[in-house]
Amino acid sequence: MSRFLPEDAFRTICVSRPGYLGTPLDPADPSNDRESDLLAAVLDAAGVARAGVLAWSGGGPAAYRLAVRHPERVSAVVAIAAVSARWVAPRPTAADRLMFGTGAGGRLVAFLSRRAPGQVVGGALASEGSVRGAELRTLTRQAMADPEQRRLILEVALTVNTAGEREAGWRNDVANFARIGSIDLDLDLSLGRVRCPVLLVHGDADTDASVDYSRSAHAELPDSTIVVMEHGTHLAFYAHPQAHEVQEQAHKWLSDRT
DSSP: OOTTSOTTTOOOOOOOOTTSTTOOOOTTOOSHHHHHHHHHHHHHHHTOSOEEEEEEGGGHHHHHHHHHHOGGGEEEEEEESOOOSOOOOOOOOHHHHHHHHSHHHHHHHHHHHHHOHHHHHHHHHHHTBSOOHHHHHHHHHHHHHSHHHHHHHHHHHTTOOOSGGGHHHHHHHHHHHHTTTOTTTTOOOOGGGOOSOEEEEEETTBSSSOTHHHHHHHHHOSSEEEEEETTOOTTTTTSSTTHHHHHHHHHHHHHHHO
16 A cells, blocks of 8 residues: 555555454454554554554544544545445445455455456456446556556455455454444544544545545545546556556655655
């Protein structure tokens, strides 16, 4: 996610959120708020007083709550196709359950990434957006021709399997995100209390997290700028004709504020 940031100017701390890849999930408190407190604890452990936050997709709720609960720790946020309200996981097809919900599916995606990368790139763009036909073929060719974009999509394709070491985190996210905004459980993200500047980036053809998430967040956040990428999928920040331009905007957003 952070590879677009120059290593000589940024120190990046990349984490696996609770329930993913060996990070334990606290059964007594698996909430977004608990996750945000753990992120603050990571900053403590790393000796970092204040940092910019880069969040993509399901990382949105914890990033927003970190900014609300620990405002002194967050200088700026870049929220990419980020969940900012209630999200309910779509019912997966049988093919999706096989490919992205089983160990065998994960091994098959890894095999195809090596032997038929164009198929994986095209499939990823199709599954993460509403672009189809000639537009999808053009977007796929463009991504395949750009080494950074091709590499990113192929790497992401290996991380979206919800089985094994990611299953607990995925199930917890699905449960948490479906409860956002519940009056009974008081799980509102309180975006109006985020005081740091937020750059929102979203593709308008995103079918994983609708662009409405960023548009509604933009309306609620006190200090935000929104960039909507035309015909952009859930991967638009990383794979789109404007990807490098928007990445540079995010780079400058963090540089000027961190």
